[in-house]
Amino acid sequence: MRSLMCLLFLVIFCSVQMTSSANLAIEVANSNCCGVFSNKKIPVNKVVSYYKTSSICARRAIVFKTIAGREFCINPETSWVRSHVDIVDKRTATPP
Structure with a gap:
């Protein structure tokens, strides 16, 4: 159960990082x-x-x-x- 929670946390953390980077990439492409x-x-x-x-x-x-x-x-x-x-x-x- 504990390893499942850690895996879930890791997936959520990676998802947040990817969406934050996407905004910066769009801004760089448009500048x-x-x-x-x-x-x-x-x-x-x-x-x-x-x-x-x-x-x-x-x-x-x-x-x-x-x-x-x-x-x-x-x-x-x-x-x-x-x-x-x-x-x-x-x-x-x-x-x-």
Whole structure:
């Protein structure tokens, strides 16, 4: 009887672990992570929007989307990134 209870506990524990891992796997599959950073300085007048990569990505990055629809992964530590982000924020902000 005791071994049956241990087996039942083990099955339940494994089931919980598998369902928790499945949610993470789905999130990783749906996220846009950057493998390589672009070395190009994107002209700010070509940038229409940006987003930050998910916290589950191995590398943190800022992704700039251009008028042409291309996306560039940029290292957020790059000197010109902060000013581009500020300009795009001002451009897309709604008036109070």
